[in-house]
Amino acid sequence: MTAPVIELRGLARTYPGPPPVPALRPADLVIGAGDYVAVTGPSGSGKSTLLHLLGLLDSPTAGSYLLDGLDTSKLPDRDRSALRGRRIGIVFQAFHLLAYRTALENVLLAELYNHTPRSTRLQAAAGALGAVGLGHRLDALPTTLSGGGCQRVAIARALVNQPSLLLCDEPTGNLDSRNAASLMELLDQLNSGGLTIVIITHDAAVAAHAGRTVTISDGILSERIRAGHG
Amino acid sequence: MGRPGAGLPLPRLTVRDTAAEAIAGIVQRPGRAGLTMLGTVLGVGAFVAVLGLTATGAGQISRQFSVLEDTTVTVADNGPANDVAPPGTNPRIGFPADADVIADHIKGVVAAGVWWPVALPEGTNFSASLALSGEASQTVNLLAVSPGAVKAMVPAMVAGSPLSTYENDTAQHVAMIDTSTASALGISPARLPSHPAVFVNGIAYTVVGIYSSAQRVVSGGSAMLIPEDTALADYGNPQPGIGTQEEAQMVIATKTGAAEAVSREIAAAELPTDPHRLVVTPPPNPLKLQGEVNGDLAGLFLILALISLLIGAVGIANTTLVAVLERTGEIGVRRAVGARPRHIAGQFLAESTALGTLGGLIGTCIGVGIVVIFAAAQNWTVVLNPVYTLPAPLIGTVVGLLAGAYPALRAARTSPLAALRHA
Numbered sequence: 001m002t003a004p005v006i007e008l009r010g011l012a013r014t015y016p017g018p019p020p021v022p023a024l025r026p027a028d029l030v031i032g033a034g035d036y037v038a039v040t041g042p043s044g045s046g047k048s049t050l051l052h053l054l055g056l057l058d059s060p061t062a063g064s065y066l067l068d069g070l071d072t073s074k075l076p077d078r079d080r081s082a083l084r085g086r087r088i089g090i091v092f093q094a095f096h097l098l099a100y101r102t103a104l105e106n107v108l109l110a111e112l113y114n115h116t117p118r119s120t121r122l123q124a125a126a127g128a129l130g131a132v133g134l135g136h137r138l139d140a141l142p143t144t145l146s147g148g149g150c151q152r153v154a155i156a157r158a159l160v161n162q163p164s165l166l167l168c169d170e171p172t173g174n175l176d177s178r179n180a181a182s183l184m185e186l187l188d189q190l191n192s193g194g195l196t197i198v199i200i201t202h203d204a205a206v207a208a209h210a211g212r213t214v215t216i217s218d219g220i221l222s223e224r225i226r227a228g229h230g
Numbered sequence: 231m232g233r234p235g236a237g238l239p240l241p242r243l244t245v246r247d248t249a250a251e252a253i254a255g256i257v258q259r260p261g262r263a264g265l266t267m268l269g270t271v272l273g274v275g276a277f278v279a280v281l282g283l284t285a286t287g288a289g290q291i292s293r294q295f296s297v298l299e300d301t302t303v304t305v306a307d308n309g310p311a312n313d314v315a316p317p318g319t320n321p322r323i324g325f326p327a328d329a330d331v332i333a334d335h336i337k338g339v340v341a342a343g344v345w346w347p348v349a350l351p352e353g354t355n356f357s358a359s360l361a362l363s364g365e366a367s368q369t370v371n372l373l374a375v376s377p378g379a380v381k382a383m384v385p386a387m388v389a390g391s392p393l394s395t396y397e398n399d400t401a402q403h404v405a406m407i408d409t410s411t412a413s414a415l416g417i418s419p420a421r422l423p424s425h426p427a428v429f430v431n432g433i434a435y436t437v438v439g440i441y442s443s444a445q446r447v448v449s450g451g452s453a454m455l456i457p458e459d460t461a462l463a464d465y466g467n468p469q470p471g472i473g474t475q476e477e478a479q480m481v482i483a484t485k486t487g488a489a490e491a492v493s494r495e496i497a498a499a500e501l502p503t504d505p506h507r508l509v510v511t512p513p514p515n516p517l518k519l520q521g522e523v524n525g526d527l528a529g530l531f532l533i534l535a536l537i538s539l540l541i542g543a544v545g546i547a548n549t550t551l552v553a554v555l556e557r558t559g560e561i562g563v564r565r566a567v568g569a570r571p572r573h574i575a576g577q578f579l580a581e582s583t584a585l586g587t588l589g590g591l592i593g594t595c596i597g598v599g600i601v602v603i604f605a606a607a608q609n610w611t612v613v614l615n616p617v618y619t620l621p622a623p624l625i626g627t628v629v630g631l632l633a634g635a636y637p638a639l640r641a642a643r644t645s646p647l648a649a650l651r652h653a
């Protein structure tokens with residue numbers, strides 16, 4: 001058995017009030033390398049909260065989060081930053097692209113903080129945009145791209161540093177069914193290449209692509225083990 | 231590498247990338263960048279313009295009065311070492327009869343000559359020709375002048391001509407008066423061809439020239455000039471000795487820069503047997519003079535420039551802070567892709583510093599432009615002190631750096647989560 005990529009032990013997050021919001025109640029979860037996990041649940045149930053914890057953008061109020069076997073709560077900020085930059089790719093619910101930068105520049109941004117020379121970075125950024133099917137729109141501004149286009153730029157940005165873990169918050173929420181389908185195809189492809197994926201979604205069809213489905217309801221995390229999975 | 235952390239290379243941002251990000255941040259909002267810089271542009275511009283104008287103006291002032299002072303040497307007759315003259319009579323003047331010619335032979339001398347104030351008894355009466363009415367009081371200074379002295383004074387003639395060598399050598403009773411004396415005596419320049427005369431205690435002097443102003447000796451106050459030899463014949467030798475204000479003096483107009491050399495040579499040339507009898511006064515040091523004029527104004531204007539710089543700093547600080555609040559989403563994204571707080575701080579600091587520097591550069595150009603245009607309009611020579619002008623853009627840099635410090639700290643402290651939720 002491969003070492004787990006993610007191991008949550010009683011991980012919890014309560015937003016300080018008033019009144020305090022227990023957005024994520026103590027949860028245990030193990031995600032192995034190459035797993036494809038869908039997180040579903042009603043709005044406000046704590047899905048994004050979980051994703052931000054997994055992405056090291058937030059710190060838990062209780063429990064521990066082991067990433068690649070490292071207890072992240074014991075790491076100084078510089079190492080958490082390094083992990084965010086190298087190991088984790090995040091696709092946000094709202095994309096968060098820089099409006100005044102081109103598609104290429106938005107992707108280049110993710111490479112700004114690693115030690116590679118600019119020519120290498122340019123090559124990687126163009127490659128990542130090519131891989132999501134945007135090789136012909138490198139100089140387009142986000143405002144001139146469709147929702148699907150922006151989504152692809154955001155994915156290219158998340159993938160350009162070749163992370164081992166991809167976190168996606170509602171990646172198909174803004175897409176029509178055709179765009180959603182091609183995006184899911186892309187994620188399937190990446191997963192079969194060995195990438196560990198955690199994807200938040202409301203959409204049962206999207207969740208069906210994932211090997212595992214985790215449900216959150218009122219901050220309580222539970223997993224329904226599907227037959228045939230193992 | 232022995233580090234207990236993730237073992238990953240730490241995120242880092244090179245200086246070059248920081249600069250590139252800062253420039254991208256400015257360029258993508260050119261209008262706002264311009265407005266943000268305005269305060270610094272004005273501050274640095276005012277600083278450079280004000281100091282430049284002060285220096286240029288002061289340079290002009292000292293040039294105006296140094297051109298004359300620079301080129302004027304005076305020599306006073308201190309009298310003989312042992313006063314051997316019989317009581318009641320004054321000794322012969324220390325300058326030889328051909329003093330003007332001797333001085334003219336010294337390199338750098340433009341004109342030189344001897345003069346002295348003629349001592350007149352109390353209640354001396356000056357009046358115009360008997361046919362004319364008008365009377366001037368003792369405020370008229372009667373001066374004995376050699377032809378060379380008249381030349382060195384550079385009188386601006388309005389009628390007639392300056393006293394000539396011939397008139398001196400033949401001790402004629404002629405005089406040169408200034409316009410105010412002329413009008414006090416009722417002599418109009420137009421009437422000069424009819425040979426009006428001035429009577430001094432009954433002795434008539436024909437007015438041969440009227441001047442409006444002069445550069446040396448008689449530049450202020452009314453005066454009546456008569457030939458040196460005429461004065462000797464009519465009133466005897468002048469009183470020697472420094473401090474009496476009545477001793478014979480030599481006034482020398484020199485070429486620019488020649489005054490020092492002339493000062494050194496003149497005494498020995500005029501009086502080789504007793505050079506120490508002559509007391510030479512070289513011109514004051516022009517550099518010292520200029521420094522004195524500069525000091526006062528510069529201090530005051532420096533304060534004004536500092537105030538405008540302060541306003542510029544507040545402007546940059548304010549806009550940078552707004553930019554930080556407005557770009558929290560960007561901060562979150564950068565943190566999410568690995569940026570450390572110091573990288574975020576560095577980026578905003580670099581942006582404000584670049585804005586300040588740019589503002590400083592533009593302000594310096596504008597300031598220099600103002601000085602150049604103003605100087606050109608006044609026909610002045612531009613004086614720009616490089617000590618103030620060259621580092622002026624750096625003032626903008628410092629302003630931007632200081633102004634960006636607090637916003638950058640705010641940006642660095644923004645938690646990535648809060649930043650992303652906000653957007």
Ligand SMILES: Nc1ncnc2c1ncn2[C@@H]1O[C@H](COP(=O)(O)OP(=O)(O)OP(=O)(O)O)[C@@H](O)[C@H]1O
Pocket residue numbers: 015016021023041042043044045046047048049050651
């Ligand atoms: N910073 C915060 N401070 C206080 N409460 C918060 C904060 N962020 C989220 N919450 C609350 O925590 C709960 C879970 O929020 P979260 O964003 O994780 O839900 P979600 O499942 O992602 O919802 P959606 O499907 O609408 O995106 C919500 O009730 C929300 O209001």
Ligand SMILES: [Mg+2]
Pocket residue numbers: 047048049093169
């Ligand atoms: Mg959410």
